[in-house]
Amino acid sequence: MTIKYLIYELKKWVRDPMMIFLLAYPVIIASVVRFGVPYAQEQFQLSVAPYNHVLAAVLMLLTSAISGAVIGFSILDDRDDKILYAIDVSPVSFDIYMGFRFIMSFMLTYVGSVVALLIANLGGIPVYALLLVPVGIALFSFISAMFINFFASNKVEGFAMMKAGAMIIVFPIASLFFTDYKEFFFGFEPNFWAVKALSVAMLPTLEFNLGFWTYFTVGIFYAFGLNVVTYHIFKKRIMI
Amino acid sequence: MFKVSDLRFRYPKNQVDTIKGISFEFDKGEIFGFLGPSGMGKSTTQKLMIRILKNYQGEILYKGKNLNSYDKSIYNDIGVGFEMPVLFSKLTAMENLKFYRDLYPEGVKIRPLLERLGLWEDRHKRVAAFSKGMKSRLNFARAMINDPKVLFLDEPTSGLDPTNARIVKDMISEFRHNGGTVFLTTHMMHDVDELCDRVAFIADGQIREISSPKDLKVRYGKREIRLEYNDDGVASKQVFDLNSIKSNEEFFGILRTKDIITIHSGETTLDEIFIKVTGVKTHE
Structure with a gap:
């Protein structure tokens, strides 16, 4: 069932031009970073190397928001097609059905983030950070998929919600410019913890309030807990 | 098969009950018609019986056991044909039926089902490109996909031309002759007359009459x-x-x-x- 379900889901994605564009978006942005940034540095005699951790964070956060939108739109499609009624009267539970979506959003964001970082080829990302930080980021994408479905009942509304929801990534990006206690002001946003862990890994000479593992672990637990709470509200909101 | 006793239900934001203490039962191998004007409790009763709505008062028994005591495997026995098509519009007819069949431990062969309903030639077409009648037929096929013992059908011939309506009605009759039980909700009185062993009329959340179509026609004639x-x-x-x-x-x-x-x-x-x-x- 699992593999077949994934195949049906992928078929739905590739048959929707907007979904294809969204899936390609992180690759396009990563390519722009890879080729556009060195060109700009050369043209304007600038060095963005000290801000590589910011560029890496932006890439991952965009990937997470886009993956969340893909999954969020897919759930909106199911709601349009009244599929949740059929799931409700089948032996498969709503939780399992949505569980597949969670796994897909996690995998899509994780793989997308790693691939985007590899394409962008930013220097200074240790392998352990390249593989671990996207785990924390990937836990956020399903929250963003649920957020879209809280307020939208069709794709047009969903697109507006995606843009509104994506604004929240401004907070973790802003937090990258603080290293004292003021950074915790941005800690409510779950991605804050992951991008801070990335900063610690990429800027080993700088002093931070916490170490890589503390930022990383708190981020994982926080994002996971937020998924559980959000899911309960989401379920009540969209269940028949 | 199903026994409903003193069933009452109120939607959370409503001041009064939508279902006001109804009782009825139907047996294995019976086609039971549930009729009534729109908004009078017909669909609500069906949703309670298929557990889409919960928190009711009274009792619903399935095979002698309280409906709430069953886990989700009860749906292996039940096929539900909703009034609106419940289909993935971006998937083909074949992909839709395969998806739904995979939700169940057992299911029927897809080809004979689609051939009977005249959809085999269009099996690789996306549902979004289907006409209303084709969606309605595919929706009926979806309800039959798990080889159910009980069918809940809401307006199964809605949007169908007479030829395809005939096919669907014949399939419902055959399902009953093979031991299946049907709970049929419709406004098509001709279908009711043709198919139903007994009918119940519901209005304002109460059952006003239950009997066989023949008996009713004699009594009210x-x-x-x-x-x-x-x-x-x-x-x-x-x-x-x-x-x-x-x-x-x-x-x-x-x-x-x-x-x-x-x-x-x-x-x-x-x-x-x-x-x-x-x-x-x-x-x-």
């Missing part, structure tokens, strides 16, 4: 025979009491001596019974 005949070049009509017809010489005299144009009994139609019992016309 008039015990009379209306005769129209040619009386020396003039069309004449006469009504005779059915209770004394065997000794009515005038009636038999007309039959023997006049050219009969039409003979009608006073038996009524389910449409008229619907209006009389629920107080609402069937198209509402």
Whole structure:
């Protein structure tokens, strides 16, 4: 069932031009970073190397928001097609059905983030950070998929919600410019913890309030807990 | 098969009950019609019986056990044909049925089902490109995909041309003859007359009448025979009491001596019974 379900889901994605564009978006942005940034540095005699951790964070956060939108739109499609009624009267539970979506959003964001970082080829990302930080980021994408479905009942509304929801990534990006206690002001946003862990890994000479593992672990637990709470509200909101 | 006793239900934001203490039952191998005007509790009752709605008062028994005591495997026995198509519009007919069949431990073969419903040639077409009638037929196929024992059907012939409506009705009849049980909700009184063993009329959350279509038509009809005949070049009509017809010489005299144009009994139609019992016309 699992593999077949994934195949049906992928078929739905590739048959929707907007979904294809969204899936390609992180690759396009990563390519722009890879080729556009060195060109700009050369043209304007600038060095963005000290801000590589910011560029890496932006890439991952965009990937997470886009993956969340893909999954969020897919759930909106199911709601349009009244599929949740059929799931409700089948032996498969709503939780399992949505569980597949969670796994897909996690995998899509994780793989997308790693691939985007590899394409962008930013220097200074240790392998352990390249593989671990996207785990924390990937836990956020399903929250963003649920957020879209809280307020939208069709794709047009969903697109507006995606843009509104994506604004929240401004907070973790802003937090990258603080290293004292003021950074915790941005800690409510779950991605804050992951991008801070990335900063610690990429800027080993700088002093931070916490170490890589503390930022990383708190981020994982926080994002996971937020998924559980959000899911309960989401379920009540969209269940028949 | 199903026994509903003193069922009551109120939607969370409502001030009054939508279902006001209804009781009925139907057996294995029966087609039970559940009829009523829109917004009078018909769909709510069906949603309670298939557990889409919960938190009701009263009791619903399935095979003698409380419905709430079953886990989700109860749906292996049940097929639900919703009024609106419940299909992935971006997937093909074949992909839709395969997806739904994979939700169940067992299912039927897809090809005979689609061939019977005239959809085999279009199996690789996306549902978004289907007409209303094609979606309706595929929706019926979806309800049958798990080889259910009980079918809940809401307007199964809605949007179908007479030929395809005939096919669907024949399939429902065959399902019953093979031991299946059907809970049928429809406004099509002709379908009810043709298919249902018994019917219940619901209005304002209460059951107003339960019986077989035949019994209802006799009870709500008039015990009379209306005769129209040619009386020396003039069309004449006469009504005779059915209770004394065997000794009515005038009636038999007309039959023997006049050219009969039409003979009608006073038996009524389910449409008229619907209006009389629920107080609402069937198209509402």
